[in-house]
Amino acid sequence: MIITVKYFAQLRDRMKRDEDVIELSPPATPGDVLASLIPDTDERTRLLSCLQVAINHTYQSMQTPLHAGDELVFIPPVAGG
């Protein structure tokens, strides 16, 4: 299945791009996607402690199952308002 992953703020700085279109074999979760994007365990552990997950504009979790056509965003710590 194909999903889109979008990057914002410090995560876009880290990934050096705005988005990826990724092919996944189901079942797959945001946690699986993060593991494929950030292979370094220490860095991934740090990120897991501060990133939230959004799927199709709604907060979800790292364990939420993904579906074909989903838009996945790892949300760095927010600072609006």
Next chain:
Amino acid sequence: MSHHAITTLPLPIDALERELDDPECGACVSFIGKVRNHQDGRAVLRLDYEAYPEMATTLFEIIAEEAIQKFKVHHVRIVHRVGALAIGDVAVWVGVAAAHRGEAFSACRYTIDEVKHRAPIWKKEYYADGHAEWVTCQHDDEDAPL
């Protein structure tokens, strides 16, 4: 401008305040968030705000509806600016119209607090010492009860 919005343009405060007017509402309360020139003792020169716009406006709708239901106010509107902002620029405007002032103040406070905690919006500060950082820690001292 649609009801809740993310915009790159300077916020039209006068027009937003006028559009809050409703003959059924005796109380209008608005909050204006502006860029200040310091953070944690460091001099700030300017800011970049960035949003995940589709999700941010979705959350504005959700938060506004929560405030309306919770405080029984008539109207809640949220507009947030993104892009490069200078010291003194208005970053966010929250407007509430209600029958009476008690619920108007409460709903406005609730709305801006929820926007700060939940909206996918990020802020990069540029300091006088030459550094720039994405803000990772929202200050909760501003949330102290009145």
